[in-house]
Structures are given as C-alpha cells and as structure tokens.
Amino acid sequence: MVGLSDSQVYERALAYWPYKDSLRKVIDHICVNAPIDRSLLDLMCGPGYLLGQVAARRKDLSLKGVDLDSMNIAHSKREYPGIDFEVGDVLLWKPDHLFDVVACTGALHHIQYGRQEEAIEGIASMVKPGGIVIISDSYIADYSNETERKAAAAKLGQEYLGETIQNGAPEPVIEATMQILWNDVLMKEFKTSMNRRLPIFKKIFSHVKTLKTWPEFESEYGDYISVCRKSHGA
Numbered sequence: 001m002v003g004l005s006d007s008q009v010y011e012r013a014l015a016y017w018p019y020k021d022s023l024r025k026v027i028d029h030i031c032v033n034a035p036i037d038r039s040l041l042d043l044m045c046g047p048g049y050l051l052g053q054v055a056a057r058r059k060d061l062s063l064k065g066v067d068l069d070s071m072n073i074a075h076s077k078r079e080y081p082g083i084d085f086e087v088g089d090v091l092l093w094k095p096d097h098l099f100d101v102v103a104c105t106g107a108l109h110h111i112q113y114g115r116q117e118e119a120i121e122g123i124a125s126m127v128k129p130g131g132i133v134i135i136s137d138s139y140i141a142d143y144s145n146e147t148e149r150k151a152a153a154a155k156l157g158q159e160y161l162g163e164t165i166q167n168g169a170p171e172p173v174i175e176a177t178m179q180i181l182w183n184d185v186l187m188k189e190f191k192t193s194m195n196r197r198l199p200i201f202k203k204i205f206s207h208v209k210t211l212k213t214w215p216e217f218e219s220e221y222g223d224y225i226s227v228c229r230k231s232h233g234a
C-alpha cells in the first residue's frame with residue numbers, strides 16, 4: 001500500500017468489491033427518493049464517497065457525514081470540500097437536528113455484537129418521523145456457535161476475495177480484502193447474519209424492506225440493503 005492512505009485504498013476498492021453494486025443501489029435510491037431541498041446524514045461515512053456521489057446528482061440536498069476515523073474525515077474534506085464532515089462516534093454522537101434521510105452503509109459490522117442494536121437505535125433516533133433510514137451491510141450465513149461463525153465468515157471472505165481478484169483489482173485492494181477476511185474470522189470485525197439483524201430492524205422501525213444485491217445465486221450470506229421507516233407517531 002505504499003503511497004496510498006487507507007482512505008484512498010478503500011475508495012479504489014469500491015470499484016472492485018462486490019459491494020459496489022449495493023453502494024450504487026443505495027446512491028440511486030437516495031437520489032431518486034430523497035425529498036427536494038431536504039437533508040441527508042451519512043453515519044460511519046468512511047472516506048465520503050457516497051456523499052460525494054449524491055452531491056454530484058442532488059445539489060439541492062444538505063449533506064453531512066460523520067465518521068470516527070479522523071483520517072477518513074480529513075480525506076473527505078479534501079476530496080469533497082462542499083460537504084459538511086465531522087469526526088464522531090456513532091454510539092456517542094448526537095445531531096443538533098433531525099434528518100430526512102439517514103444512511104449507514106457497509107459499516108455496522110465494525111461495532112461489537114453487543115452494541116449493534118444500540119447503534120441501530122441511535123441511527124433511528126436521528127431521522128425525522130416518516131423519514132428514510134438506509135442500512136446496507138455484508139452478512140454471513142447464520143450460525144449457532146463460534147466454530148460455525150468462523151466458518152461462515154471465512155466463506156463470505158473467500159467469495160469476496162475471489163470476485164475482487166476476478167474484477168481485476170490492484171494489489172493494494174487485494175491486500176485490503178485479505179485483511180478483511182482475517183478480521184472477520186478472528187472477530188476483529190463483527191459481521192452477523194441477516195437472520196439475526198432483521199428482527200432488530202423490525203423491533204425499531206415500523207416498516208422494513210430488504211433487498212439482497214450480491215451474490216446473484218441463492219445464499220444466506222451476501223450484501224443486503226434495508227430501507228427502513230419510522231411511523232409519524234414514533
């Protein structure tokens with residue numbers, strides 16, 4: 001990764017990872033469905049790519065990105081100077097107003113299992129009643145013990161790595177993808193199954209619609225997008 005920051009590698013990887021399809025669909029959904037002249041918050045925004053893409057298509061939206069990593073925020077401010085970025089922990093950060101759309105993409109698995117529901121509740125608290133919350137993530141197959149969890153994480157990581165290589169990824173991206181596999185198996189990151197995540201969504205939100213974006217063949221594991229709403233009375 002000589003000469004490239006982690007933020008730069010991540011942005012390059014978005015062209016090669018299977019997750020690119022999920023991210024494109026999230027961006028399209030926001031650009032088509034976000035109300036005119038309203039607000040969008042991207043939590044755990046990483047290097048700011050999603051907001052940069054939205055800004056190019058929806059200049060009417062007020063955009064804000066929050067991420068715990070100060071290097072990501074510094075990169076975002078350099079690359080997308082017209083957008084408001086701020087360092088903040090999704091478990092602690094509080095907005096000074098509610099947003100019409102709140103997104104959290106490819107990020108919840110960075111939070112320890114025991115605090116993921118807390119994070120989702122916090123995300124839900126930042127959207128206006130009737131607003132949209134979009135949460136996308138990579139999920140492993142369901143499991144009942146630690147051995148099964150490790151095997152499921154390895155399966156997802158191997159499929160991700162194989163497709164990333166087939167997509168012609170450069171070596172820094174392949175290296176980063178291998179690191180993700182290692183992190184998932186050894187629980188440095190905390191990917192869960194959709195069977196475990198969906199009941200939490202349904203507990204917190206009044207409406208949940210989930211779409212699988214990868215792989216095309218039938219499987220429990222893969223990339224999913226969940227579009228969630230709170231009722232006006234929530």
